[in-house]
Structure formats: C-alpha cells, structure tokens
Amino acid sequence: xxxxxxxxxxxxxxxxxxxxxxxxxxxxxxxxxxxxxxxxxxxxxxxxxxxxxxxxxxxxxxxxxxxxxxxxxxxxxxxxxxxxxxxxxxxxxxxxxxxxxxxxxxxxxxxx
Amino acid sequence: xxxxxxxxxxxxxxxxxxxxxxxxxxxxxxxxxxxxxxxxxxxxxxxxxxxxxxxxxxxxxxxxxxxxxxxxxxxxxxxxxxxxxxxxxxxxxxxxxxxxxxxxxxxx
Numbered sequence: 001x002x003x004x005x006x007x008x009x010x011x012x013x014x015x016x017x018x019x020x021x022x023x024x025x026x027x028x029x030x031x032x033x034x035x036x037x038x039x040x041x042x043x044x045x046x047x048x049x050x051x052x053x054x055x056x057x058x059x060x061x062x063x064x065x066x067x068x069x070x071x072x073x074x075x076x077x078x079x080x081x082x083x084x085x086x087x088x089x090x091x092x093x094x095x096x097x098x099x100x101x102x103x104x105x106x107x108x109x110x111x112x
Numbered sequence: 113x114x115x116x117x118x119x120x121x122x123x124x125x126x127x128x129x130x131x132x133x134x135x136x137x138x139x140x141x142x143x144x145x146x147x148x149x150x151x152x153x154x155x156x157x158x159x160x161x162x163x164x165x166x167x168x169x170x171x172x173x174x175x176x177x178x179x180x181x182x183x184x185x186x187x188x189x190x191x192x193x194x195x196x197x198x199x200x201x202x203x204x205x206x207x208x209x210x211x212x213x214x215x216x217x218x219x220x
Contacts, residue, residue, distance in 0.1 A: 033208070037153075043198065043210035056207050088153050100145070103155035 002027065004093050004104035012110045018079040021107045025072050025093030031055075032074040033101065034066060037088040046089075049074050050096070078109075086111045115139045118199050118211035125218050131186040133214045135199030144175050144182045145200040145208065155198075158184070189218045 005024045013019050025032050034046040045058040049068035066076040072093075078085055088108050092101035117136045125131055137144070146158040159166050159173040161182070166173050170189075175182040186193055199211040 035208075042212050043200070043208075045207045045209070048207070058207060090153075090155060092155075092157075100157045100160040102157065103147075106153045106155075108153070 004091060004102050006089075006091055006104040006107050008107060009105065010108050010110075012112060013081050014112050015081055015083060017081050018077065019081060019109060021076045021078075021089055021091075021109075023074045023076070023091035023093075023104055025074070025091075026102055029093035029095050029102070030072055031094045031096055031101075032068055032072065033092045033094075034074070034076050035090045035092070036060075037090060037106075038084075038086070043090075046076070081111045083111050085109065114212070115209045116199055116201050116211040118197075118214050120214060121212065122215045123217070125189050125216070127190055127218055127220050129189050129218075131189050131193075131216065131218075133184045133197050133199075133216070135182045135184070135211055137180050137182075137199075137201045137209070139201055139203065139209060141201040141203060143202050145202060146173050146182075146184050147198040147200060149196045149198060149213070151195075158197075186216075191218045191220050194218050 007022045031050045033048040037043045048056045052068045063079045068074045088106045090106045092103045094101045119134045143160050143162045145160050148156045161175050170187045172185040194217050196213040196215050198213045200208045202208045
C-alpha cells in the first residue's frame, strides 16, 4: 500500500496570503488528522476529519480550516497568514481513528 | 504544567546501551502513543498501547494506567536509533496531546 502523501512538501508564502495543503491518506483509511509542529510549541493537534465530517478540533483560530472529500483526501487551509504560522504541517491517517495513525512526510510552510 | 511530560529532554548513549525514556500524563486517555521523528521531519508511529506492554524488535513500550506513566525502552541501542522520540496521549475524541520529545543520540 502507498503511504500517506502530502503536497506540496515545501511552501513559501508572505504574510496575509492564504494557503491550501493537501493530504492523501492510505487507501481504505477514513480518518485524517492534521498537526502543526513548531520549535516553540512542539506538535499540536489541529483537527480530525472522518467520512467528510470534522469530528474533533484543537485549539486553533478560525483562520485554520479543513475539509475532507468523498475519497478521504483532505485539505487544510490557512487564511491571512501570520509569521507564526511557519511550521511543519503533518497529516496522519488511520482506518477509523481508533487505531494507530500513519503520518505523512509533512509540508514545511515558511511565511515571510 | 503540560498534560504530557517526557523525560529526559536530551539523552546521549553509547552504542549497545539500554535506553529508557519516560512519559507521564495527567489527562484521561484511550491510548498512549510513542512516535519516532528523524531529522527532516518524518514521523513513524512506533506503538499505540492502552495497557500492559508491547514489543517490536529491540523496542519495548510499557504503560501503567493507575500511575499514568509509560516508558519506552530500547535494548542494544544503535546509532540509527538516533532520533526524537515523542509520547502522545489520545482521548476518546481522538485528539492527541504531545510531549515535548526526547532527543536521543547514540554514539558509535
């Protein structure tokens, strides 16, 4: 089986812009979770989608949003980018969220 | 106080040594995860456990639910084990709370 893929792998944006990141889960997995990793805050949970519905959300502002499509692929959007949004964004998939997660390689976002 | 605390923050060992990384959590959990992150960012899920002990090769993970404590052990450590090891607690809501990570360096 192919692993979790994320595109793009690297991205440079400027403050105020918006960005969309994509995650393709392992085939058959219906749960996709998104995480932000920064040197200061470490890994933090953003949200989880299951069967096209946001099932759980972390403590991030509304500028961070996501969606999941019928094929379980997920996108994450960040609007009005701030310097502090520079981070590694990781997605992870699992069959239904109750088993171990498989992580993608991440998208490294730099906001200038 | 963080909900998930790991110790030590940094660990240097000689090849062959037995290594222990500790994790304490203060939240109710449905599962405790051990993750490995190599330079460059790739994360591998090593273990997910809710009770007892799991073993995979040279890696062993244990959890004590009553004490809210988990340990990751590496036997016969090798330089390729050098990585950041992260403990994470997940609740029934599937949100994960992460420890700050333990940076392990194994010297040949």
